[in-house]
Amino acid sequence: MFRIVATLARGAAAQACEDLADRHALPLLDQQIREAAAALDGSRRALAAALVQERTDADRHAALAARLADLEERAVAALRGNRDDLAGEAAEAIAGIEAEIRDLDAARAAFSREVAALRRTVREGARQIAELERGRRIAQAAEAARRLRDRRGAALPGTEAALAEAQATLRRLRERQAAEAACADALAAIEAEAGADVADRLEAAGFGRRTRPDRDGVMARLRARAAA
Incomplete structure (x- = not known):
């Protein structure tokens, strides 16, 4: 022993x-x-x-x-x-x-x-x-x-749960920010279209500089070339 x-x-x-x-x-x-x-x-x-x-x-x-x-x-x-x-x-x-x-x-x-x-x-x-x-x-x-x-x-108990919650909050925040950005883009597009429509109607009425070619303008350009 x-x-x-x-x-x-x-x-x-x-x-x-x-x-x-x-x-x-x-x-x-x-x-x-x-x-x-x-x-x-x-x-x-x-x-x-x-x-x-x-x-x-x-x-x-x-x-x-x-x-x-x-x-x-x-x-x-x-x-x-x-x-x-x-x-x-x-x-x-x-x-x-x-x-x-x-x-x-x-x-x-x-x-x-x-x-x-x-x-x-x-x-x-x-x-x-x-x-x-x-x-x-x-x-x-x-x-x-x-x-x-x-x-x-x-790591202390609850750390993984806290990290998961933080990641979920960050994900929701990013989703909300993306939705807000999409809405802002849509509103900007609508406003741009509205402004363009008003400008087109004014141009058709003969107010302001023409931005689109028309028959009279093309004929005038052609006559100038023929004369030259």
């Missing part, structure tokens, strides 16, 4: 942890991204220091190679001048420099491999953080949409 109770307690604790992580998933993701970015920044600084060391080793190698070439030239000159003692001292120094160059070459080769690996780590880390940032923005937008749906679903 004790084992069952202990197992249930561990299960409840694990479930509670999962529920807590789910409820705070976005803040948790933000913190994890910040920690990963801080670690990546440390890797970048380490890479920068490694590149500086690599250049320092290259400069040292070049200096040793120049010193070696100078000593060899002087040793050959000493041999030509029958100064085997000085040539021997130069040979001993040359051997030491060659050993130092050999050790430095081995160290530089190993260090170059480490720098290459560090470059790959920084490049991959930057890519993964960029992907996490994109995923975080998408998740944030989805969470905002979910909260909006939850708020809409948790």
